[in-house]
Amino acid sequence: MALKVLSALDTARTQYYHFKATIVAGMGLFSDAYSLFCIPPITNMLGRIYYPHPHHSSQHHLPTNISLAMIAASLLGAAAGQLVFGCLGDRMGRRGVYGLSLLIMVAGSLACGFSACTTRGCVLGSLAVFRFALGVGIGGDYPLSATIMSEFANRNTRGAFIAGVFSMQGFGILASSMVTVVVCKIFAVGSRAGGGLSDQHTPAGADVAWRVILMLGAVPAALTYYWRMLMPETARYTALVENNVLQAARDMEKILDLPLSQIQEDKPLDEYPSSSTFPLLSTRFLRRHGVELFSCAATWFLLDVAFYSSNLFQSQIYQQYLTLDDSTDVYEEAIKVAGLQALIAISATIPGYYFTVFFIDRVGRRKIQLMGFTLMGFLYLGLGIPYFFWRKHKHAGFIILYGLTFFFANFGPNTTTFIVPAELFPARLRSTCHGISGATGKIGAVVGAVGIQRAWGSSDSKLKPMRAALVVLGAVCFLGTVVTYAFTPETMRRSLEENEKERETESDGPAVAL
Numbered sequence: 237m238a239l240k241v242l243s244a245l246d247t248a249r250t251q252y253y254h255f256k257a258t259i260v261a262g263m264g265l266f267s268d269a270y271s272l273f274c275i276p277p278i279t280n281m282l283g284r285i286y287y288p289h290p291h292h293s294s295q296h297h298l299p300t301n302i303s304l305a306m307i308a309a310s311l312l313g314a315a316a317g318q319l320v321f322g323c324l325g326d327r328m329g330r331r332g333v334y335g336l337s338l339l340i341m342v343a344g345s346l347a348c349g350f351s352a353c354t355t356r357g358c359v360l361g362s363l364a365v366f367r368f369a370l371g372v373g374i375g376g377d378y379p380l381s382a383t384i385m386s387e388f389a390n391r392n393t394r395g396a397f398i399a400g401v402f403s404m405q406g407f408g409i410l411a412s413s414m415v416t417v418v419v420c421k422i423f424a425v426g427s428r429a430g431g432g433l434s435d436q437h438t439p440a441g442a443d444v445a446w447r448v449i450l451m452l453g454a455v456p457a458a459l460t461y462y463w464r465m466l467m468p469e470t471a472r473y474t475a476l477v478e479n480n481v482l483q484a485a486r487d488m489e490k491i492l493d494l495p496l497s498q499i500q501e502d503k504p505l506d507e508y509p510s511s512s513t514f515p516l517l518s519t520r521f522l523r524r525h526g527v528e529l530f531s532c533a534a535t536w537f538l539l540d541v542a543f544y545s546s547n548l549f550q551s552q553i554y555q556q557y558l559t560l561d562d563s564t565d566v567y568e569e570a571i572k573v574a575g576l577q578a579l580i581a582i583s584a585t586i587p588g589y590y591f592t593v594f595f596i597d598r599v600g601r602r603k604i605q606l607m608g609f610t611l612m613g614f615l616y617l618g619l620g621i622p623y624f625f626w627r628k629h630k631h632a633g634f635i636i637l638y639g640l641t642f643f644f645a646n647f648g649p650n651t652t653t654f655i656v657p658a659e660l661f662p663a664r665l666r667s668t669c670h671g672i673s674g675a676t677g678k679i680g681a682v683v684g685a686v687g688i689q690r691a692w693g694s695s696d697s698k699l700k701p702m703r704a705a706l707v708v709l710g711a712v713c714f715l716g717t718v719v720t721y722a723f724t725p726e727t728m729r730r731s732l733e734e735n736e737k738e739r740e741t742e743s744d745g746p747a748v749a750l
Contacts, residue, residue: 238733241471241485241499244492246391246731253491254389258397260467261385262404263460264377267341269408270415271370271453272310273547276577277416277570279303281446284566286356302360307685309364311544313371314378315678321376322671326477326664330384331469337376338464341457344370349451373457375678378654379670386658386666387470388491391731395596398655403589406581406646409547412453413578417571419449424567442566472732476663516665528660529669531723535605536653536677538716542612542709543645545684546638584639588646600728601652605720608648613713615641620706649716653677659727662736684709 238246283298298306317337324333344366351363381401389397423445468487475484485499492499514520564572592604618637619626626634657670688705727735 238731239475239481239484240501241475241481241488242731242733244494244499245388245471245488248390248492250390250393251493254393254397256463257385257388257467258400259404260460260463261381262401263456264338264341264381264464265402266404266408266411267338267345267453267457267460268374268377269405270412270456271341271345271374271450272314273409273577274412274416274449274453275306275310277413277573278446278449279306280573281442281566281570282306282360284569285443285446286360304686305364306360306367308682309367310371310374311678311681311685313368314375315371315675315682317372317375318378318671318674318678319375320372320671322379322668322674325380325383325667325671329469329473329478330380330387330667331464331467333376334380334384334464334467335461337373337380338457338461340373340376341370342373342454342461344373345454345457346451349447351447370453375671375674378674379658379667382654382658382670383667384467384470386655386732387472387663392729393597394659395601395655395728396593398658399589399593399596399651402651402654403586403593403646406586406589408456409585410578410581411456412449413574413581415452416449416574417578419445419452420567420570420574424565427567445567445570472663513664516668521665525661525665525669527723528725529672531719531725532653532657532660532669532673533676534719535609535649535716535724536657536673537680538712538719539609539645539649539653540677540680541684541687541712542616542641543650543684544681545688545705545709546641580639580642584643585646588643588648589651591643591647592651595647596651596655597728600726601656602720602724602726604647605649605652605656605724606717608644608650608652609713609716609720611644612641612648613710613717615644616706616710616713620703620710623703623706649720656724656727659730659732660725660735663732666732684712 279298282302287298287302297303317340321333321337347366348363348370351359351366353359353362382398385398385401386394423441427441468491471484471488474487475481481501485496485501488494488499489496596604615637619634619641625631653673657673658666661669687708688702
């Protein structure tokens with residue numbers, strides 16, 4: 237029999253606190269997306285500043301290994317953060333470490349702006365180190381935000397609220413583009429007024445502008461810290477992991493606006509079983525949840541191979557649509573890259589998130605994930621197979637199909653892979669398993685980023701390698717469809733405890749450590 241406080245959470249009407257928790261948790265994802273996806277225009281600026289072309293300013297670029305280091309550092313840091321904070325969230329409580337991940341993000345963002353040395357190698361090397369630290373904070377936010385929202389929400393709208401938290405990523409991507417445009421315009425005006433040029437098209441202030449863009453990522457994270465510290469521990473953690481049902485009821489009394497008598501237990505608390513006590517590395521966990529953990533990790537890995545490689549290298553993918561020549565200065569180029577990134581965010585990325593918010597508790601996680609992977613696969617084939625045609629004619633159809641890959645990623649597996657791991661696993665291991673799934677995804681992001689960057693830099697013409705890369709991304713998405721169909725269960729409109737208990741069997745033996 238379920239605890240009264242948990243039943244009250246599952247059946248509670250949607251109220252102010254749910255929306256407040258969505259914003260407070262979501263602002264962390266906003267900051268995450270800002271910090272991760274402000275990097276495309278910044279890498280172009282770094283190329284202008286530290287690796288200028290001797291004759292043609294429009295043909296500058298960062299060396300492949302440097303570009304990969306900038307991107308891989310934050311992604312590997314995020315993977316580490318997901319593992320560490322996922323485990324800490326189950327050991328110390330969700331709220332106990334929720335603020336710490338934000339503080340690391342704030343410190344990492346500010347440190348990136350102070351990557352100041354006398355040589356370019358030192359500047360870029362220190363930036364990569366600070367991006368790794370920033371990534372740790374970013375990664376820590378994923379399992380904690382997803383788990384907290386899943387444990388606060390009612391079962392009928394739980395998917396929509398977790399998707400609402402995740403949708404803040406879209407606004408973070410848009411904000412990074414808008415801030416880049418505003419900062420570059422301000423510095424461009426100042427450069428023209430002051431005449432401060434290090435050469436014809438790279439003003440001296442550009443070396444400050446990219447630092448300001450990165451440091452401003454600390455602002456939303458810092459503003460959110462106070463509100464996170466006011467959040468109580470989730471009732472499920474307090475009741476099922478700490479075995480303090482009375483405290484859970486007292487915490488939820490304030491949130492649910494219900495008298496304590498309605499959610500306080502009638503019989504002695506020691507008569508209520510606690511959450512599953514078997515460890516992660518045990519045969520019992522593998523029998524009950526091994527397939528689900530594989531499904532969550534594998535689908536997140538496959539999704540991030542495609543999603544991050546497309547997102548982080550937008551400037552290369554649609555470079556033919558940017559009108560760049562030797563008269564284009566560093567600010568104008570960054571503004572054009574950020575402008576196209578903002579256009580994709582407004583027209584495809586953000587709408588995709590909110591289609592998921594609307595349909596997730598009507599259609600289900602599994603169907604949306606199947607649809608998203610499948611349509612992404614066809615879209616990548618549509619981009620890759622006729623890539624020579626798109627490139628030759630600069631056809632607008634390329635941008636439309638490219639934007640649709642983001643729409644169906646977000647109205648699809650990019651959102652559902654964040655939601656499902658927060659619903660499948662026992663309270664005692666929920667944050668850890670979400671962290672494992674997410675960290676596997678970030679490894680996929682590194683694989684995708686390395687692959688597409690190698691494809692872009694492996695040939696002078698760059699046409700055949702990029703065509704092959706887009707076709708491979710299509711195949712990766714189709715593999716995601718297969719894994720989802722074979723292994724991903726549906727969790728819609730079920731309580732978190734039902735999702736756990738459904739996988740218990742009478743044949744379960746003792747938990748044998750592996």
